[in-house]
Amino acid sequence: MEAPATENLAEFLQHRLDKLARWREAGIDPYPYRYDATHRSDQLKADFDRLAESKDEVSASGRIMALRGFGKSTFVHIQDEAGQIQVYFQTNKLGADVYERVGWLDMGDIIGVKGTMFKTRTGEMTITATSFELLTKSLEPLPEKWHGLADKELRYRRRYIDLTVNPDVREVFRKRAQALRELRSYLDGQGFLEVETPVLQPLYGGAVARPFVTHHNALGVQLYLRIADELYLKRLIVGGFHKVYEVCKDFRNEGMDRDHNPEFTMIEYYWAYADYTQVMELTRALFRHLAEAICGGLKVPYGESEIDFDEDWPQRPYLEALGEALASDPVGLSDNELAELCETHGQAAPDGASRARLYDQLFKLTVEPELVSPTFIVDYPKELSPLAKAHRTNPDLVERFELFVGGHEIANGFSELNDPADQRARFAGQVKMRAGGDFEAHVMDEDYIRALEFGLPPAAGVGVGFDRLVMLLTNQRSIRDVLLFPQMRPEAPTDSEHDAERS
């Protein structure tokens, strides 16, 4: 165990250990095995009138979050998953011997209480204890009770404390679980089959990103943690499933910021015999369902503004949206002119940037920040999308959409490219970019081409950034606030650990 940093902490720990010893000396195990409470705190409150009237014996368990002693009586708030309930200990109710043990309790201890319900003079619903048990002794101090734990680093590193003292954090993760549940039931209801595909992949693909690399000893091969599930899910469409989806943990070996964590959750769904207009409609219906289920309505507060999932969701062609923002047709501009525009909009393009890349940068600078209410940007240039099918009316474009909400990209989908020759050519283009130093470009995936040669029916698919969706639904501005344990730099080893490593 880590040594206490200061005298104060050492003293604190010693006091707790002394009390722990007192329980043991009294023949009581301070870490017993189970406790069966009759009620949760919210149930006691909801059913209070009946319970107070009948004087039925109730029991509850939880962590002591407040403790006020008055000599021969003591008030305690215990907190369970649903909230807090007050407990009242009195000498003449418990007897002097049992009441003495109340003095062995501390903030943070976990106890079980039996008693009956009543209201104090100030009207608070309270259990008056007829007996109680220590369920777990706590040896660490809780943070300050009024301000809670505010330090973000400590909140992320010691999420268990954050969850204990900050109830709204618990609420965010309840909503996250609810969103996932609703998403599954919605897709299941639409006839989608939930599947699981490999996290460890011999080739990575389906997105433009650098992978985490690992090694399998038995096979003696290099493997990659998946960056996307796309190519496996489409193989399943080849295999005859009509509608599949996966809740995918993906891994990308890239920078971290407010919108990016190296591991994150993507929802991908693929629908055979459908095109991108149909998956757009499905995505819209899914998001509206989630907003209603999680937020209780289609108008969702987000920061200073509000996101309205109820309005029509406009579909704006990529080049048209870009053209409007630039006040000239981007197709008619030379690469040099595009690069100059990047500069005038505040950010120079990297040297030798491809045309698609210049478009992309201009789009991010001018169009993307404006897309607060849900908007589909559709029909992207081909170079940006090596897995999307060419547009049925314009061979320079692909049938692809990205959904923007709150200024962030939330979903991305397209009519799937199913012509094996075209796919091979696109992969070849990617391989060339890769040879040119672009480590994020796709690699050639022969097995995937073979699957297409076997025959992928017309299909469309979507990837949804689930963490970002949860950010919208819970009004959080950082991805770290919707991940229970966001990626952090490992803590520096303590001196003792350091010594242990050296010896």
Place this chain on the structure above:
RNA sequence: GGGGGUGUAGCUCAGUGGUAGAGCAUCUGCCUUUUAAGCAGGUGGUCGAAGGUUCAAUCCCUUCCACCCUCACCA
């Protein structure tokens, strides 16, 4: 990687080139319907780390570390 910020008691935060502060928590005492309990008295600090300047550094300088914000990278 660039720019900005933060780091002082367990927690939330003040503060100063000359022996370190508050509130809460903690400890002791009093108190049987309290509730940010109260009253009285205590304990608790390598002022993120290492160097430097200085008679003297928590404060000024340099470097480093962690975290936050921002830009870049990143579908």
